Structure formats: C-alpha cells, structure tokens
Amino acid sequence: MKIVITGGAGFIASHIADAYIALGHEVWIIDNLSTGKQENIPEKAHFIKMDVNDPAIHDLFSQEKFDIINHHAAQMDVRVSVNDPSHDARINILGGINIYEAAKNSGVKKIIFASSGGTVYGEQEIFPADESHPTKPISPYGVAKLSNEHYLYYYYAVYGIPYVAFRYANVYGPRQNPHGEAGVIAIFTQKLLAGQQPIINGDGLQTRDYVYVGDIVKANELAISTDMQGAFNIGTSIETDVNTLFRHLHSLIGATCSEQHIPAKTGEQRRSVLSYNHIHQQYGWEPSMEIRAGLDKTVEFFRVQST
Numbered sequence: 001m002k003i004v005i006t007g008g009a010g011f012i013a014s015h016i017a018d019a020y021i022a023l024g025h026e027v028w029i030i031d032n033l034s035t036g037k038q039e040n041i042p043e044k045a046h047f048i049k050m051d052v053n054d055p056a057i058h059d060l061f062s063q064e065k066f067d068i069i070n071h072h073a074a075q076m077d078v079r080v081s082v083n084d085p086s087h088d089a090r091i092n093i094l095g096g097i098n099i100y101e102a103a104k105n106s107g108v109k110k111i112i113f114a115s116s117g118g119t120v121y122g123e124q125e126i127f128p129a130d131e132s133h134p135t136k137p138i139s140p141y142g143v144a145k146l147s148n149e150h151y152l153y154y155y156y157a158v159y160g161i162p163y164v165a166f167r168y169a170n171v172y173g174p175r176q177n178p179h180g181e182a183g184v185i186a187i188f189t190q191k192l193l194a195g196q197q198p199i200i201n202g203d204g205l206q207t208r209d210y211v212y213v214g215d216i217v218k219a220n221e222l223a224i225s226t227d228m229q230g231a232f233n234i235g236t237s238i239e240t241d242v243n244t245l246f247r248h249l250h251s252l253i254g255a256t257c258s259e260q261h262i263p264a265k266t267g268e269q270r271r272s273v274l275s276y277n278h279i280h281q282q283y284g285w286e287p288s289m290e291i292r293a294g295l296d297k298t299v300e301f302f303r304v305q306s307t
C-alpha cells in the first residue's frame with residue numbers, strides 16, 4: 001500500500017515508518033523537522049519537508065492518492081499547550097483539519113490518528129480507564145486530541161472515511177523526546193548517564209501507564225491489516241510511579257546518586273492508567289514489553305548516543 005505518515009521524523013512515527021517499509025509498503029513522510037530529526041527518517045521513505053498546515057498538502061494528496069494517512073505530527077508538549085493554547089490549536093487542531101480536508105476527495109481508505117489516553121480522559125474516575133470513561137481533558141493538548149477524534153468521526157459519518165484513533169498511554173523507547181508525555185524516562189536516563197542528579201517532582205507517587213514504542217508499532221500494523229475502526233486505548237493497564245522508574249533506571253545504569261525530591265508541580269495529574277481490553281478482545285493486541293526490559297533498551301539507545 002501507499003502510506004503517508006505525518007510526523008515520521010519523530011520518535012513514535014519513525015518506528016512505524018520502519019515497520020511499514022519492512023512489510024513492503026511504500027512510505028511517504030511529511031514533517032517540518034521542528035522536533036523530528038532527519039536521521040530518524042528511513043532511507044527508503046520519500047521525505048517531504050512540509051508543515052501540516054501547508055495548503056500544498058491538498059495537491060500532494062490528490063496527485064499521489066495515498067491508501068492510508070497515518071497522522072502523528074503534533075506539538076506534543078502538554079506544558080507548551082498550557083502556556084500557548086492558540087499555538088497548540090494551530091498545529092494540533094487546524095493542522096489535523098488541513099490533513100483531513102486534503103484526504104476527503106483523494107480516495108484514502110483509512111486515517112490513523114495518534115490520540116492520547118493520558119490526556120483525553122482528564123482526572124480518571126475509574127482505574128484503569130476504558131474507552132467509555134468520561135472524556136474531560138484538563139489541558140489544551142488533551143482538548144485538541146479529543147477534538148481530532150470528533151472531526152474524524154465527522155469525516156467517517158459524512159464522507160465514509162474509516163479512521164482509527166489510538167489513545168496512547170505514555171510511550172517510551174529509543175529515539176524518545178524529553179518533552180513528550182513519557183519525557184521523564186528520557187530526562188532521568190540522560191541525567192543518570194551523564195552523572196547528574198535527576199529531580200523527582202513531589203512525593204514521586206504520581207503514576208502513569210508506560211507503554212513501549214515497539215508495542216505501539218504493532219497496533220499501527222494491525223490498523224492497516226484489519227477492519228479496525230474507532231477509538232482504542234493502547235496501554236499496559238499497569239501503573240508505574242516515578243520513584244519506581246527512578247529506581248529501575250538507577251540500577252540499570254549503575255548510578256550512585258541519591259533520590260532527590262522537590263515540591264510537586266501544581267496541576268499535575270495524579271494517576272493515569274488505561275485498559276487495553278477493547279483492542280485485545282477485537283484484534284488480539286496486547287503489550288509484550290515488560291517495563292524493566294523496555295527501560296533497558298531505552299538506556300542502551302541513550303548510552304550509544306552519548307558516546
């Protein structure tokens with residue numbers, strides 16, 4: 001198939017691009033390289049340096065007639081969205097609409113979208129959250145992700161374009177960006193490798209659901225090989241607190257520093273964990289990477305990078 005991936009120079013989507021190419025698909029990447037890196041782009045991909053808001057995307061889509069649009073480009077820093085909601089919305093909402101409008105008359109068979117299970121539900125009432133959990137995002141980033149899901153439903157209902165919205169938990173692994181939703185892993189790893197002192201916000205008992213990027217790739221493979229349609233959580237159903245992460249990384253790296261805390265950041269979500277039952281029951285997806293093994297691979301990546 002002919003697949004265009006937005007954000008394919010970034011952490012998650014570059015792994016998806018690698019996998020689609022390995023499966024024999026023709027992969028095109030659109031990325032403005034704002035946080036993505038040229039070195040992440042697979043050699044066999046066609047790369048177009050372009051912003052998701054560029055009107056030229058309409059001509060590109062009508063000329064190339066992609067089978068699949070996999071939309072991962074985003075401003076992915078929750079704090080940036082809080083400081084400048086308009087900037088976030090320009091990329092994360094208007095950029096999405098530009099992509100979907102360009103897709104509308106181009107014969108696309110499916111749109112896959114990177115949503116965020118860590119933010120669309122807001123403060124969780126049920127642990128783990130399934131897809132029927134109330135969606136009350138408490139950041140502009142989460143509002144933007146959820147509104148893309150509503151737009152995608154609109155294009156599905158009115159124009160018949162199937163879509164998959166993956167509500168990812170906190171994704172970690174090689175190539176990850178310190179500003180992303182699982183940024184704490186990259187930050188702690190880089191500091192510990194450099195012999196510096198990582199700092200834990202608050203008591204360190206705030207939890208997240210950390211899912212390995214290889215498991216995210218498997219879900220994106222299923223999305224193009226099955227009739228998958230609608231919103232699906234992609235997580236592990238396991239809550240890991242920041243202190244535990246710190247201790248795992250500390251021992252994997254063989255660090256000697258102590259555990260240091262500062263007062264908690266205001267407004268930080270306390271707990272987040274997703275049920276993956278829906279995609280498991282329907283398509284057999286389940287996470288396969290245990291956290292310590294995944295952290296080991298991540299540390300290895302940053303170790304090589306730092307030498």
Ligand SMILES: NC(=O)c1ccc[n+]([C@@H]2O[C@H](COP(=O)([O-])OP(=O)(O)OC[C@H]3O[C@@H](n4cnc5c(N)ncnc54)[C@H](O)[C@@H]3O)[C@@H](O)[C@H]2O)c1
Pocket residue numbers: 006007008009010011012013030031032033034035036037050051052053071072073074075076091095114115116117118167168169170171172177180181182
């Ligand atoms: N990392 C996580 O834990 C996580 C969790 C849930 C959802 N997501 C979503 O997954 C997607 C990928 O995230 P990531 O962690 O790989 O981040 P990333 O920053 O590594 O990747 C985003 C990519 O989009 C590109 N980009 C940004 N703005 C652009 C624009 N205006 N036009 C074109 N390209 C643009 C960047 O250059 C980058 O290559 C994002 O949509 C993010 O919101 C990530």
